[in-house]
Amino acid sequence: MSTPSDFRPTATREVLQQRAHLLQRLRQFFTTRGFLEVDTPLLSTDTVIDRHLDPLTVTLFSDPRQMQTGPTYWLQTSPEFAMKRLLASGLQRIYQVTHAFRGGEAGRYHNPEFTMVEWYRIGDDLESGMGLLGDLCEELLPYGRPELLSYEAAFERELAIDPHRADVASMSNIAQKRNIAIPDSIGSDRNDWLNLLLAECVEPSLGQDRPTILFDYPADQAALSQIRQGPPAVAERFELYVRGIELANGYHELLDADELRRRNRVTNEQRQADGKATLPEKSRLLEAMDAGLPACAGTALGFDRLVMLATNSESLEQVLTFPIDRA
Amino acid sequence: MGSYGTSDFRKGLKVQIDGDPYIMIECNFVKPGKGNAFYKCKLRNLLRNTVLDRTYKGGETLEQADVVEIAAQFLYRQGETFVFMDNESYEQYELSAEQVDDGWKYLKETMVCSMVLFNNNPITMTPPNHVVLRVEYCEPGAKGNTATNVTKPCRVETGAEIQCPAFINMEELIKVDTRTGEYVERVKE
Numbered sequence: 001m002s003t004p005s006d007f008r009p010t011a012t013r014e015v016l017q018q019r020a021h022l023l024q025r026l027r028q029f030f031t032t033r034g035f036l037e038v039d040t041p042l043l044s045t046d047t048v049i050d051r052h053l054d055p056l057t058v059t060l061f062s063d064p065r066q067m068q069t070g071p072t073y074w075l076q077t078s079p080e081f082a083m084k085r086l087l088a089s090g091l092q093r094i095y096q097v098t099h100a101f102r103g104g105e106a107g108r109y110h111n112p113e114f115t116m117v118e119w120y121r122i123g124d125d126l127e128s129g130m131g132l133l134g135d136l137c138e139e140l141l142p143y144g145r146p147e148l149l150s151y152e153a154a155f156e157r158e159l160a161i162d163p164h165r166a167d168v169a170s171m172s173n174i175a176q177k178r179n180i181a182i183p184d185s186i187g188s189d190r191n192d193w194l195n196l197l198l199a200e201c202v203e204p205s206l207g208q209d210r211p212t213i214l215f216d217y218p219a220d221q222a223a224l225s226q227i228r229q230g231p232p233a234v235a236e237r238f239e240l241y242v243r244g245i246e247l248a249n250g251y252h253e254l255l256d257a258d259e260l261r262r263r264n265r266v267t268n269e270q271r272q273a274d275g276k277a278t279l280p281e282k283s284r285l286l287e288a289m290d291a292g293l294p295a296c297a298g299t300a301l302g303f304d305r306l307v308m309l310a311t312n313s314e315s316l317e318q319v320l321t322f323p324i325d326r327a
Numbered sequence: 328m329g330s331y332g333t334s335d336f337r338k339g340l341k342v343q344i345d346g347d348p349y350i351m352i353e354c355n356f357v358k359p360g361k362g363n364a365f366y367k368c369k370l371r372n373l374l375r376n377t378v379l380d381r382t383y384k385g386g387e388t389l390e391q392a393d394v395v396e397i398a399a400q401f402l403y404r405q406g407e408t409f410v411f412m413d414n415e416s417y418e419q420y421e422l423s424a425e426q427v428d429d430g431w432k433y434l435k436e437t438m439v440c441s442m443v444l445f446n447n448n449p450i451t452m453t454p455p456n457h458v459v460l461r462v463e464y465c466e467p468g469a470k471g472n473t474a475t476n477v478t479k480p481c482r483v484e485t486g487a488e489i490q491c492p493a494f495i496n497m498e499e500l501i502k503v504d505t506r507t508g509e510y511v512e513r514v515k516e
Contacts, residue, residue: 050361051363052358052361052362052363052364052385053361104333104334104364104385105356105358105364106356107354107355107356107357108355108356109356110356110358180382181367181380181381181382182382183365183382183383183384183387184383184387185383185384185386185387186384191362191363192362192363192384194362195359195360195362195363195365196365196382198359198360198362199357199358199359199362199365203359217360221360221361221362223361239360246359246360249360249361274386275386
């Protein structure tokens with residue numbers, strides 16, 4: 001018996017062919033809708049500030065004999081900042097197919113380097129943003145048009161609780177009743193508990209009969225989306241699920257630069273409390289938003305996961321040429 | 328011993344929880360939306376063989392277990408005690424009958440087994456996947472019956488009873504798969 005070789009790809013030739021075909025259809029989808037394909041840098045001095053996203057860095061050395069010395073650039077966790085700068089500069093409908101990088105993310109559905117499709121359309125709001133994502137899902141996957149389900153309705157349906165109001169004690173109760181393994185370090189952050197219940201109880205049921213778009217997230221999980229005042233106030237954020245797998249994340253985009261400055265501050269404080277490095281709060285995105293980002297919606301989609309679902313594959317490595325452990 | 332952070336978590340990792348050694352037999356990374364990362368793990372207790380379901384949040388750590396695997400030669404059995412020797416250090420280790428479990432069925436003197444040490448104490452022993460054993464006693468072989476699906480019990484040199492095909496005779500050698508306890512083939516001397 002020969003030892004398995006590391007130089008070969010983990011995806012079969014058939015899957016690679018289907019992958020290429022899917023990419024053609026995706027480009028066709030955007031071209032027929034008047035979107036311009038753009039190509040923005042992977043390296044930037046700016047990076048998204050997210051509590052749970054850890055960007056990788058690259059040092060642009062000036063002396064090749066000291067490769068660790070020089071300014072730090074961030075490998076982009078998504079092309080969001082650069083694409084919004086293009087929108088603020090007058091482009092109306094843009095999409096991009098690019099590699100994105102996220103430190104520490106590796107598993108059945110994660111690879112630290114992956115392919116992302118991201119698009120923006122000026123004039124879109126929550127509803128039309130979800131509508132465009134629904135069109136794309138219906139066109140590229142054989143599972144029909146997504147149903148729309150609010151975050152609140154999903155929690156009500158699976159767990160009979162109101163995610164916007166439930167306290168930690170009641171969520172802990174539910175987790176215990178359902179025999180969920182609870183991490184020792186979970187603490188008393190409501191969002192950590194919501195995420196645990198989402199991952200353990202809600203997500204597995206999403207998108208089973210047909211794709212599901214989950215929307216109206218808790219206001220403190222807004223990231224870069226607009227908040228719609230309530231009660232309860234909700235983040236105009238949406239995610240597409242197919243067969244329990246999260247495929248895309250979209251926002252009715254936040255336009256207010258000062259609100260973003262405030263969120264950046266809060267997020268950095270949380271990162272510090274988590275023992276993580278803070279990330280630069282100044283960015284050219286803020287300058288672009290100060291200059292005026294037109295109202296729009298945008299969505300990022302994990303292309304590798306799309307290929308996985310389209311080819312009935314079991315894991316990301318079956319659709320990647322060389323996943324990280326043989327990259 | 329140091330510790331492993333969640334980003335080190337993977338199948339096969341040996342860790343210590345509440346004083347017991349565990350091997351990670353499954354680790355699934357889940358990360359809902361923009362939420363925190365969870366590592367859903369299954370861990371098998373190396374002393375008791377029980378399986379533990381644990382979920383860890385990104386940033387948690389697990390203590391490393393001082394677990395090493397060595398090649399050990401079986402020397403002899405003394406009552407309920409099985410004595411082995413580390414092939415490299417010549418150090419001797421004793422395992423109880425309970426720790427050896429079904430392994431006694433295949434143990435012949437000088438056989439090299441794989442042994443797991445936890446804090447330098449032996450905890451388990453695994454014989455080679457295939458061993459050749461002499462048949463000490465069985466009913467006479469049925470001449471001409473070469474079918475392997477007709478079986479009969481035989482007693483091998485270790486004292487264990489193995490199911491073998493009807494054509495096997497006393498004093499013949501048979502190869503046995505120690506993982507299933509099943510007869511594989513007849514071996515010529």
